[in-house]
């Protein structure tokens with residue numbers, strides 16, 4: 160049985176994610192998995208959702224606590240959905256953001272503007288324990304277009320080429336607060352926290 164005020168382990172060491180999730184689930188203590196020396200698990204699945212579940216189960220198993228995990232990436236229509244779940248390692252294992260961005264720009268070289276549609280996807284899950292048969296699941300999607308050059312210095316990953324027609328800028332030109340209010344991750348997090356709170360009241 161999961162109840163308010165219980166600790167939740169977050170299957171991420173990203174301080175930005177911890178801060179955001181802690182702010183939205185103030186009645187719980189969100190603890191990064193690094194505090195428990197949880198070994199990283201391989202993200203071997205072909206969907207964001209399954210990878211998020213793998214990470215959450217790994218964290219819950221090692222910590223014997225409820226867990227939250229997310230998995231996200233960029234889906235490019237002109238590339239049949241690539242880089243998708245491989246977004247973090249598009250240019251190879253150990254590749255950095257700039258390598259991945261350069262590879263994507265090269266893959267899109269010559270693709271006309273109208274066909275440069277893409278979206279960021281985030282799957283975020285909560286499980287009460289490692290064998291929870293009924294995970295809480297939320298997904299967010301953020302539509303944009305891909306530029307042929309980088310613009311902006313905020314954010315990370317593919318942000319400098321992710322053009323937002325409504326904002327008339329890239330996601331790397333948004334402040335962190337504005338990005339969170341619009342992004343795939345912000346959408347998934349708001350949805351997930353509402354679902355967790357609803358589950359506590361059952």
Ligand code: IMP
Nearest residue numbers: 229230231232233246247315316317318
């Ligand atoms: P993660 O699952 O949050 O670690 O994201 C996997 C990869 O997807 C990152 O390494 C980035 O390449 C890409 N990605 C996910 N979210 C974003 C974002 O908000 N902006 C830019 N790139 C992102």
